[in-house]
Amino acid sequence: MLTNYLPIVVVFAVAGGLGIALLIIARLIGPSRPNPTKMQPYEAGLEQSAPPRIRFHAQFYRVALLFLVFDIEAAFFYPWAVMFRDLSCKGSLNAAGKCTAGATPFGMLVMVAFLAILLLALVFVWRRKALEWD
Amino acid sequence: MSSAFKMADFSFAAPIIFVALWACVVLLASAFSTKSSKLGPLTAFGFVIGLVITGYFWTALEQPRMSVFSGMLVLDRFSLFLDMIFLLAGLLTSLVAHGYVEEHGFAESEFYAVIALSVVGMMLMGHAGDFIIVVIGLETMSLGVYSLVASWTDKRKSTEAGLKYFVMGAVASGFLVYGIALLYGATGSTRLLVITSRAAAHIGDPLYIIGLFMVFGALAFKVALVPFHMWTPDAYEGAPTPITGFMAAAVKTAGFGLLVRAVSTIFSGESFAYGSTGWINIAWMLSMLTMTVGNVLALRQTNIKRMLAYSSIAHAGYIMLGVIAIPVLGLDPSAVLLYLLQYAVTTIGAFGVVAWVGRRDAENTGLEQWAGLGARKPAAALAMTIFMLSLGGIPPTAGFFAKLYLFKSAMGHPSLLILVVIAAINSVISIFYYLKPIVAMYFRDAGGEPIAEPMRSSSLSVAITLAAIIVFLLGMVPGSALEMAIKSTIGG
Amino acid sequence: MTMINELLVFAAVLFVIGVIGVIIRRNTLIVLMSVELMLNAANLTFIAFSRARGDVLGHGFTLMIIALAAAEAAVGLAIVVAVFRSHKTVNVDKFNLMKR
Numbered sequence: 001m002l003t004n005y006l007p008i009v010v011v012f013a014v015a016g017g018l019g020i021a022l023l024i025i026a027r028l029i030g031p032s033r034p035n036p037t038k039m040q041p042y043e044a045g046l047e048q049s050a051p052p053r054i055r056f057h058a059q060f061y062r063v064a065l066l067f068l069v070f071d072i073e074a075a076f077f078y079p080w081a082v083m084f085r086d087l088s089c090k091g092s093l094n095a096a097g098k099c100t101a102g103a104t105p106f107g108m109l110v111m112v113a114f115l116a117i118l119l120l121a122l123v124f125v126w127r128r129k130a131l132e133w134d
Numbered sequence: 135m136s137s138a139f140k141m142a143d144f145s146f147a148a149p150i151i152f153v154a155l156w157a158c159v160v161l162l163a164s165a166f167s168t169k170s171s172k173l174g175p176l177t178a179f180g181f182v183i184g185l186v187i188t189g190y191f192w193t194a195l196e197q198p199r200m201s202v203f204s205g206m207l208v209l210d211r212f213s214l215f216l217d218m219i220f221l222l223a224g225l226l227t228s229l230v231a232h233g234y235v236e237e238h239g240f241a242e243s244e245f246y247a248v249i250a251l252s253v254v255g256m257m258l259m260g261h262a263g264d265f266i267i268v269v270i271g272l273e274t275m276s277l278g279v280y281s282l283v284a285s286w287t288d289k290r291k292s293t294e295a296g297l298k299y300f301v302m303g304a305v306a307s308g309f310l311v312y313g314i315a316l317l318y319g320a321t322g323s324t325r326l327l328v329i330t331s332r333a334a335a336h337i338g339d340p341l342y343i344i345g346l347f348m349v350f351g352a353l354a355f356k357v358a359l360v361p362f363h364m365w366t367p368d369a370y371e372g373a374p375t376p377i378t379g380f381m382a383a384a385v386k387t388a389g390f391g392l393l394v395r396a397v398s399t400i401f402s403g404e405s406f407a408y409g410s411t412g413w414i415n416i417a418w419m420l421s422m423l424t425m426t427v428g429n430v431l432a433l434r435q436t437n438i439k440r441m442l443a444y445s446s447i448a449h450a451g452y453i454m455l456g457v458i459a460i461p462v463l464g465l466d467p468s469a470v471l472l473y474l475l476q477y478a479v480t481t482i483g484a485f486g487v488v489a490w491v492g493r494r495d496a497e498n499t500g501l502e503q504w505a506g507l508g509a510r511k512p513a514a515a516l517a518m519t520i521f522m523l524s525l526g527g528i529p530p531t532a533g534f535f536a537k538l539y540l541f542k543s544a545m546g547h548p549s550l551l552i553l554v555v556i557a558a559i560n561s562v563i564s565i566f567y568y569l570k571p572i573v574a575m576y577f578r579d580a581g582g583e584p585i586a587e588p589m590r591s592s593s594l595s596v597a598i599t600l601a602a603i604i605v606f607l608l609g610m611v612p613g614s615a616l617e618m619a620i621k622s623t624i625g626g
Numbered sequence: 627m628t629m630i631n632e633l634l635v636f637a638a639v640l641f642v643i644g645v646i647g648v649i650i651r652r653n654t655l656i657v658l659m660s661v662e663l664m665l666n667a668a669n670l671t672f673i674a675f676s677r678a679r680g681d682v683l684g685h686g687f688t689l690m691i692i693a694l695a696a697a698e699a700a701v702g703l704a705i706v707v708a709v710f711r712s713h714k715t716v717n718v719d720k721f722n723l724m725k726r
Contacts, residue, residue: 005632061707065700072696075689106141120158124244127165266690273694277701284705293708294721300705301657301718304698305648308664311691312641315671315684319634322679324687368724440724 062130073118080111146202146209149188149217150257156180157250164243174232174593177246181225181253188217192622199625201263205325208263208395210625215471215618216260216391223384223478224253226597230486231376233591237494240286240374248285249380252278256388260395265314265324268392272310272356276303279385283373295372302365306355313348316341317400326399333403346406350413353396356389357450360423367431370443375492375499378439379485382446383478390453390474394467397460398624407461417458418553425451425560432567438488439499441567442481445525448564449477452540455553459544468619469540475615476524476532476608483601484521487514490594491586498586501574508576511588515575517602524605526568527561532608537561539616633674641667654709654716658702665695 080087087107089099125131144151160177167173192214200209228246235245255274262268280303284296318324320342321332336342355362370378401407407414428448435441456470491498491507491514498504508515524533541557544550608615640663647660669688676684710716 061703065703068696069700072693075692079686079689117158120162124161124165128244266687269687269690269694273697277697280705281701284708287708287712290712291723293705293712294723296705297654297709298721300702301648301654301661304658304661304702305645305664307694307698308641308644308661308668311665311668312671314687315668315675318672318684318687319675319678322681324683371724 059133066125066130070118070122076114077111080107080114083107143202143207146200147207147261149184149191149214150207150254150261152187153180153184153221153250153257154254156184157247157254160250161244161247164247167243171236173243173246174228174235177228177250178225178232178593180250181221181228185218185221185225188214188221192218192618197625198623202261205327206264206267207258207261208625209261211622212394212467212471212624213260213391215622216387216474217257219387219471219475219478220253220256220260220384222475223380223387223482224249226479226482226486226601227376227380227384229593229597229600230379230482230489231374233589233594233597234374234376234489234492236591237492237589238286238374239494240288242285245282245285248278248282252282252380253384256384256391259388260391262392262395263326265317265326269307269311269314271388272392273307275385275388276307276356279377279381282377282380283369285377286374289372291372292374293372295369298372299365299369302355306352306362309348309355310352313345313352316345316348320345326395330399330402333400333406337403343406346400346413349396350401350416353389353393354420357386357393357453358424358447359420359450359454360427360447361420363424363427363447363450366447367440367443370446371437371440375439375485375489375497378443379482379489382442382481382485386446386450386453387474387478390450390457390470393457394460394470394624397457398465398467402461414458414461417454421451421454421458422553422556423451424448424454425557429560429564429567432564435567436501437499438501438504438571439485441570442484442488445564445567446481448560449481449525451560452537452557453477455544455550455557456540458553459547459550462547462550463543465624466543466620467624468616468622469536469543471619471622472612472616473536473540475619476536476605479601479604479608480521480524480531480533483517483598483605484525486594486598486601487518487521490514490591490598491588493587493589496586501570502578503586504571504574505578506575507586507588514588514598517598518575519572520602520605522568522572524609526565528565530606530609532605532612535609535612630674630678633670637667637670637674640664640670652718654706654718657718658699658706661702662695662699665691665698 084107085097085099086093087110088103088105090101090104094100156177157180160173160180163176164173191209192211195209195211195214198210201207202209228249231245231249252275255271255276255278258267258271258274260271262271280296280300283299284293286292314324317329320336320339321329323329323332333342351362358366370381373381401413406412425448428444428446428451432441432444432448435444453470453473456473460467460470488499491504507518520531524531527533527537529535541554544554644660644662644664644667647663648657651657651660669691672684672688672691676682676688706716709721713720
């Protein structure tokens with residue numbers, strides 16, 4: 001039941017409220033005397049040696065995007081594998097999960113078609129030189 | 135549980151599969167050929183074959199409704215008619231884009247393949263029998279169009295427009311998907327007909343009602359009804375001009391196609407449709423707001439692309455009027471179909487002329503730059519005049535006849551009479567701004583101001599000529615198109 | 627003990643956080659993250675209902691949404707990179723080239 005979580009909500013409320021209250025009190029009564037040294041980002045106590053923002057090479061981003069898209073496609077193997085027996089059975093499965101009416105290549109063919117499209121995308125990416133590292 | 139899919143299902147989905155395969159062919163051609171100059175005609179050729187196949191299916195379909203892939207896809211004349219609009223829009227767009235891209239030299243070679251893939255998404259939306267197909271189709275279309283809008287990466291307006299359209303569209307699909315999840319929770323199915331048949335058990339069920347309204351809101355966003363229209367002017371202005379036409383014509387048609395499908399299925403429940411909180415009442419308000427706001431804001435635009443963007447919002451209002459009439463008058467989508475067909479051709483033609491007037495480094499979308507075009511380029515000016523008259527609903531163009539038919543069929547019910555009157559007043563207001571480009575072309579002297587020197591492109595000229603001829607013929611002899619639209623019934 | 631209600635409430639909270647994030651955050655990347663949050667809220671709702679009803683339909687739908695979310699993220703990030711190259715910022719308030 002949701003009411004069981006009431007103590008947790010109370011804890012969150014107290015924790016959040018306390019945090020905000022402390023911040024406000026610090027802002028109100030704490031002295032604020034900024035100077036350039038204080039405003040620097042903390043870097044192991046030393047003088048800052050390089051800009052804090054490092055530009056990554058655009059190649060990283062491109063590879064990450066390609067990985068993201070191609071990686072997710074693997075998710076479709078799971079439902080296909082679960083349904084494979086149904087898909088490659090001509091008739092219907094009996095209670096024991098055995099196919100009575102013989103097999104059809106349908107289940108295999110849909111995955112071949114899916115992989116063919118994926119391969120096409122790979123060929124495209126390859127030809128457009130998106131996989132080359134300069 | 136038996137294998138629910140049959141091999142035969144693939145042959146019934148032939149129009150969609152053909153366009154998808156053709157998109158792959160274009161994609162491969164773009165990857166292997168060194169010059170991209172043939173890709174536009176190649177894509178257009180595929181759309182022509184697709185039109186032939188779809189036309190054959192339209193005539194050969196025997197039942198009013200076929201379920202394909204165990205109900206995932208629906209095959210009826212309504213969806214096949216929509217397919218033909220998408221393919222025609224894709225054909226004209228790829229011809230216009232061919233000239234535009236060559237002149238401005240911006241797009242990567244996959245531009246045309248993305249157009250074809252977006253059309254595949256639209257066709258899936260039209261044939262959707264299940265929410266899974268709705269979501270896949272909508273996202274295939276939208277992701278394609280987002281990238282097309284942002285495809286001119288050197289132009290700041292284009293990327294900015296793409297980003298705005300993307301963010302708003304992504305939020306809309308978030309709402310759509312969450313709404314579908316709630317509907318699934320309430321009814322236990324994502325199949326449109328099953329949800330419809332279980333509607334009676336869920337009267338007053340908050341999950342069900344909220345889910346339906348979320349779906350409705352997402353669709354209203356896609357067709358840019360007024361509270362959901364903020365993205366439209368910026369996205370239309372910033373996008374490359376052929377893509378603006380594609381969005382106004384095809385994306386809008388796909389959204390309305392899905393809306394009509396929903397109206398005939400999941401929105402048809404007595405408790406959800408009627409009453410003070412029914413969707414019909416809300417749609418009534420949205421339709422009125424949409425046409426009025428669109429027309430009033432269009433009046434003050436001086437940039438032709440932006441003006442046509444507001445004009446497309448106004449037209450969404452008129453079409454919404456037709457959509458409301460569908461459940462009230464017994465599920466006859468012919469008026470909406472005819473209007474969508476003529477609007478798609480007209481608006482792509484109009485944006486085609488806008489694209490044609492631009493040169494490299496000078497897009498010439500300001501009205502003042504069009505001065506004297508009528509004397510210098512009479513053929514293009516005539517075509518633009520036909521498109522503007524059609525958008526304004528003036529005879530003898532397609533827009534006049536389609537609007538007349540739409541208003542006449544909506545008047546069949548007393549509750550829609552007020553809305554028809556408002557729409558008629560709006561049409562009169564809209565004539566003012568549709569006349570602006572005509573006045574600029576024929577009656578205004580350039581007077582030392584910079585004037586447009588249009589580009590040379592045979593494919594663009596072909597597209598504009600084709601669109602102008604279709605618009606003119608639909609206005610003069612609308613009989614066969616009307617008959618076809620009337621035969622294109624929704625099969626449930 | 628099933629926790630369907632808790633899951634649904636949690637998903638609803640996630641969805642609302644996503645919507646609020648889209649509305650109030652000015653950084654485009656965080657807006658994209660908020661959109662992903664909305665999609666994942668829908669996923670969680672599907673899974674919860676799927677469990678409550680004991681069917682697998684919701685699982686199938688969730689897989690589709692995950693794939694679509696990945697495609698959306700790919701396109702969205704590509705557009706954000708293009709925008710950053712042309713505008714040198716990803717702040718939503720700075721995107722005002724087109725105003726009436």
